[in-house]
Amino acid sequence: MSAEQANSTALKPKKVDGPLKRSIKDFYKKLAKNKSALVGGYLIIFLFIVAIVGPFLTTQDPDFIDYGVKFEGPSAEHWLGTDHHGRDMFTRIIHGLGITMSIGIIATIIGGIAGVITGLISGYYGGKLDAVIMRLIDILLAFPGILLALALISILGASLQNVMIAISIFAIPTFARIVRGSTLSVKNLEYIDAMKALGASDFRIICKHILPNILSPIIVQASLFIASAVLSASGLSFLGLGVQPPSPELGALLSDGRDFMWDAGHIALYPGLAIMLIVLAFNIFGDGLRDALDPKINK
């Protein structure tokens, strides 16, 4: 660092972090303190690396058919054996990992954003608008679990895209409720009144002063929702209502495994383990984060 630079930083008044930056810093500090959040975080990073880099490193083609080696168990050449078309299971699972994870993550991001906006509007403005939105959310919540996704797939048809749409709609009520609750607890605090007195617009207050302060519950919810989105997405593919074969999506792989249970048990074993690993990673991360951010436990 040159003398000039050092001078200029010394002369500048100490910069105070904005609410967003403070909230992110706070978040890291708490995250580092919780071991299970860290373990989950590392596991997620590991899965990301495998899903992104893995397909370039596998030496075999996931769709390469060789009936000479069908139903073979694990061996040096085929680490996790081969399926009914003689395709290499290890390669297929590595490729499928990315597909399954991206459905879960993209659906959660789309549905999460829609849910967060709905929840913010409902919580901030309150009144009749809030009542109407909450009734609509109640209606969506009347369809338990995978049912809403099934109903939507029945209209839209089965495909990767439609599974994402169905799951993101299924995400909206969950996020909206949590965000609404958090918004309500924040919006009557003094600093929000101060902003209003200063003449800040609603949009500015919501985006710059409410949202950063309710980010933690949203991130916890996102992590836990990705876990259930991955379960739902692979479940739909397993039923033949999601991603269609020959795509190596993990649920579709499991569906092959069911058809050839009597011939080769390993076809069903490994894709399921891969799904479980993804779900486990996001569940551990979400759980740990929730504990880390819970003021009751921090005391």
Next chain:
Amino acid sequence: MFQFIVRRLIQLIPVLLGVTILVFSLMHLSPGNPAHIIAGENAPASTVEQIENRLGLNDPIITQYFRFVKDAALLDFGNSWRTSLPVSSELWPKFWVTFELSIYSTIFSIFLGLFAGIISAVRQYSFADISIMLVALFGLSMPNFWLGLMLMQWFSIQLGWLPPTGWGTPQQIILPVITLGTMGAAVIARMTRSSMLDVISQDYIRTARAKGLKEKVVIYRHALKNALIPVVTVVGLQFGSLLAGSVLTESVFAINGMGKLIVDRILARDFPVVQASVLIIAVVFVFVNLIVDISYKFLNKRIKLD
């Protein structure tokens, strides 16, 4: 109490209306003319028109909606597009299979979950606690259709102890119930543990111990009763997801229930059956939640009625 129930029932009306509107729209948003699907691809225009008139497909949409609600209230869901049989006659036997499966699985998950959760809480941070919570985490993260396949592989294919498919005999019930109930058991165990720990740290429990009561009495008579309150809510929600989750379990074990029916008929584009099944599950779920709310109120006298 009576007032509370009446008020909750009135609150259900908009939700039920919304659910029927959503389910009704399913058929109308779906691509293709129902009359064409029923008549078959190469049917003459006159046949299609006849079917349109018979089903009232040319009536205003509002009229069609009210007819749908009126018929649904009388449990008449029209005829299947595929088998031409009345939907309700196809549906009810299958509904009871799914209902049975869900009830057994709920009972399984309550017993296993409560037992595990109480042990975990009473011996916090012990080896038993840590192992139970670890198993619960896995139970929560496992795709239940995969668990079903693995159970089938071990107990049916390799050991030959239990039949791999079907529903009805006690042997046939075991595997599907474990498959469907495991995730619920994990959720209930975690909930019971944290709720128990909350209660145990409260003053009145210390008082009970200070009085010199036996630990068993303190745990089962004083702590458990209050610790169960949040668990009841979870059980209600679980029952709903079990009803819907049975879709996967039924598909694994080839059980002829409503879940399998929904999947088969989605693939066959038989909307009246899908519509009726989705509507029935949603309505049952809404009422289960009402019962949960009421029992919640009943269990916890501190909750204000409004």
